[in-house]
Amino acid sequence: MRKTLIVLSMIITCMGFSQDKPSSLSLQEAIDYALENNRTALNAERDITAAEKQKWETIATGLPQINASIDYQNFLKQQVQVIPAEFFGGQQGEFAEVVFGTKQSMTAFATLNQKIFDGSYIVGLQSAKVFLEISKNAKVKTDLEVRKSVIEAYGNVLLAEESVTILERNIEVLEKNLFETNKIFENGLEEEESVEQLKITLSGVKSSLNNTNRLKTLAYQMLNITLGIDVYDSLTLTDDLESLTQQNMSLDILEAEANPENTIDYLIAENDTESKALLLKLEKSKALPTLDAFINGGYSAYSDEFSFAKKSQDWFGSSLIGVSLNIPIFSSGMRSASTQRAQINYEKAKTELTKTEQRIKLQIASAKSDYQFAIEDYENKKENLELAERIEQKNQTKFFEGIGSSFELRQAQTQLYTAQQELLQAMLDVINSKTALETALNNISLN
Numbered sequence: 001m002r003k004t005l006i007v008l009s010m011i012i013t014c015m016g017f018s019q020d021k022p023s024s025l026s027l028q029e030a031i032d033y034a035l036e037n038n039r040t041a042l043n044a045e046r047d048i049t050a051a052e053k054q055k056w057e058t059i060a061t062g063l064p065q066i067n068a069s070i071d072y073q074n075f076l077k078q079q080v081q082v083i084p085a086e087f088f089g090g091q092q093g094e095f096a097e098v099v100f101g102t103k104q105s106m107t108a109f110a111t112l113n114q115k116i117f118d119g120s121y122i123v124g125l126q127s128a129k130v131f132l133e134i135s136k137n138a139k140v141k142t143d144l145e146v147r148k149s150v151i152e153a154y155g156n157v158l159l160a161e162e163s164v165t166i167l168e169r170n171i172e173v174l175e176k177n178l179f180e181t182n183k184i185f186e187n188g189l190e191e192e193e194s195v196e197q198l199k200i201t202l203s204g205v206k207s208s209l210n211n212t213n214r215l216k217t218l219a220y221q222m223l224n225i226t227l228g229i230d231v232y233d234s235l236t237l238t239d240d241l242e243s244l245t246q247q248n249m250s251l252d253i254l255e256a257e258a259n260p261e262n263t264i265d266y267l268i269a270e271n272d273t274e275s276k277a278l279l280l281k282l283e284k285s286k287a288l289p290t291l292d293a294f295i296n297g298g299y300s301a302y303s304d305e306f307s308f309a310k311k312s313q314d315w316f317g318s319s320l321i322g323v324s325l326n327i328p329i330f331s332s333g334m335r336s337a338s339t340q341r342a343q344i345n346y347e348k349a350k351t352e353l354t355k356t357e358q359r360i361k362l363q364i365a366s367a368k369s370d371y372q373f374a375i376e377d378y379e380n381k382k383e384n385l386e387l388a389e390r391i392e393q394k395n396q397t398k399f400f401e402g403i404g405s406s407f408e409l410r411q412a413q414t415q416l417y418t419a420q421q422e423l424l425q426a427m428l429d430v431i432n433s434k435t436a437l438e439t440a441l442n443n444i445s446l447n
Contacts, residue, residue: 021229024236027154027244030227034150035143037228044135044142051135055128062121068110074306075103102302109298116293116323119285127278134271141264144439146226151435153223155428158241160216166420167209174202174413180400194399194406201410205417245427248434249375254368256441260360263442269349269356276349280342286335287328295321360440367437374426374433381419381426388412388419 022033035041078099085094115121178198184190221231229235260266297319307313328335395412398404 021233023234024238025227026238027151030154030223030237031147031150034146034227038146038150038226039228041139041142041146042228044139048132048135048139051128051132055132058124058128061124062115062118065113066110067113068108070106070108072106072308073104078103103304104306104308105300105302106308107298107300109296111294111296113292113294116291117288118290118292119288120282120290123278123282123285127275127282130271130274130278134268134275137264137267137271141268144264144442148435148439149226150223152432153219153226154237154239155241155244155431156219157216157223157237158239158244159424159428160212160219161237162241162424163212163421164209164216166424167205167212170205170413170417170420171202171209174198174205177396178202181406184400189402191406197406197410201413241424241427245378245430248431249378250434251372251375253434253437253441254372258361258364258368258441260357260364263360263364263440265360266353266356269353273346273349273353276342276346280339280346283335283339283342286338289325289327291326292324293322294324295319364437364440367433367440371430371433371437374429378423378426378430381423385416385419385423388416392416 022029025033078101080097080099082095082097084090084092085096086092088096090096178195181190181198182195185192185195220235224231224233224235227235297317299315299317301308301313301315303313392409392412392415395404395409399406399409
């Protein structure tokens with residue numbers, strides 16, 4: 001039974017680790033995982049928690065504050081005072097040296113302070129609420145950027161994978177062509193230049209394959225970083241570039257309402273304007289009086305020796321209650337200058353909000369245009385690839401039938417390889433431009 005429990009425990013532990021670090025992910029699973037584990041997203045979540053703590057910190061400054069203090073004093077040499085000697089029966093005009101008090105003393109006091117009125121405290125409470133809202137909006141902004149980064153990184157991996165597959169297939173065809181052409185050349189039915197042309201093409205494709213394999217490794221590492229896992233962890237992607245392209249071919253989003261006030265950038269700019277308005281209120285509140293109340297109480301003890309821990313030591317109690325009213329009267333224009341500066345910053349924030357609104361409108365319009373072009377370009381590149389494949393096939397047939405040159409074949413092959421890469425890039429552009437438009441519209445439901 002004990003061995004069985006140990007084995008079960010190990011299995012459960014392994015399952016826990018496998019859930020922490022995924023081995024295969026679809027695009028949506030990658031997005032969901034990154035929103036929980038991306039390091040930037042984690043820090044944005046911590047910023048919200050810190051803002052909540054700061055809000056309570058601000059609230060607490062207006063609640064009762066209790067402080068206690070214990071003071072111990074020991075005169076290494078007590079201060080000597082001189083008083084007229086006639087007080088002790090001495091001659092008039094003479095002075096006697098006396099020492100007042102004991103050599104050692106100890107006091108223990110507790111004080112309760114309470115704000116009664118402070119204009120800056122009221123503004124501080126409002127500012128803490130706005131700061132929390134800023135942190136929450138920053139988290140939404142971060143999540144949008146993380147989602148966009150994951151989609152781009154995921155797409156780059158798929159692009160590299162597809163490129164490697166196509167290049168390997170092209171190399172396989174080229175090697176077959178080179179073998180057949182070399183045999184024809186050896187039989188004296190083809191020029192050596194034809195063999196050399198194919199070798200040049202094959203060498204260039206192999207070089208591209210080596211570079212693409214290196215880029216694929218980097219693309220996987222970038223995706224791992226975006227997800228929040230170790231850069232060298234192995235990962236398998238379950239989606240493919242073609243299916244993702246088809247899923248993102250939706251023109252309905254082009255009809256979405258372009259309302260800047262619903263976007264996160266506008267909300268953040270609005271938060272900034274509100275915070276500048278509160279800073280203006282804070283400067284104005286500094287001209288108002290402040291009123292605080294306090295009450296304290298404690299005990300004091302005196303002795304020439306350290307006897308404060310003894311029961312026989314006498315302790316003398318005292319207590320005090322009071323209020324403190326502080327009235328600002330004249331600051332040589334300092335408060336006026338601070339208020340005017342805050343007013344200027346507030347006006348700048350309002351102008352920046354209008355500027356942000358116009359920029360967002362342009363950004364949405366540009367994103368819609370880019371997305372529409374990406375779809376059109378994808379359709380165009382797909383047709384171009386079909387044409388390039390037919391042209392290459394015709395030139396290959398003509399070449400092996402002896403009615404076409406190796407230069408024409410190489411030109412057709414180069415055109416085909418370019419069309420293949422352009423189509424892959426067009427697929428990725430559809431996905432990325434759709435993501436950019438969704439981010440600009442801020443109409444994404446994030447977990």
